[in-house]
Amino acid sequence: MIKTINISKEDYLKYSDYAVKRLWKSKNKSSGFLRNMIVWFFLAIGFMFIFQVKATTFESFHWQSAAIAIAPFLIFIVAYYLNVRKFKMLCIPNENGLMIGEKTIEVNAEGITEANPLGNCFYRWKAIEAIEEHEGNIYIFVDNLLALILPPESFTSEEEKEEFKGLIKKYV
Secondary structure (H helix, E strand, C coil): CEEEEEECHHHHHHHHHHHHHHHHHHHCCCCCHHHHHHHHHHHHHHHHHHHHHHHCCCCCCCHHHHHHHHHHHHHHHHHHHHHHHHHHHHCCCCCCCCCCEEEEEEECCCEEEEEECCEEEEEEHHHCCEEEEECCEEEEECCCCCEEEECHHHCCCHHHHHHHHHHHHHHC
């Protein structure tokens, strides 16, 4: 079976989000450093508030000091998310390069051949780790983080998509 596909930046961004979440879930069972920091921060504020309620009234609570104490944490959180977003945008591959653009995928008994204007790549069936579907996209993982992306527009019907997945699963 031969499929001609066209991968857009949006398809790649969906893939990268999914691949990182997939990798994170398989390697790490914790809830994340930033989430833990935020939870502990609010717990500390809560305990401090509880102990201060008995000692003072709301009229004498110094809100300016509380705002100054919270400001560095809020600045850190905003800066963290802005830097993560900037890093994500810097990691988008070139248009009409190896990941984004038009390519042809051929599936046969030996494996999968991916061809694009810059070259060809052949993957034997033992290299395929998983085939997964997310938001209509099919991802054929050939490594923990590397996958062949097949957007839903690559298929003319849902039956063709299921036939393609069945062909892959037959060999994997």
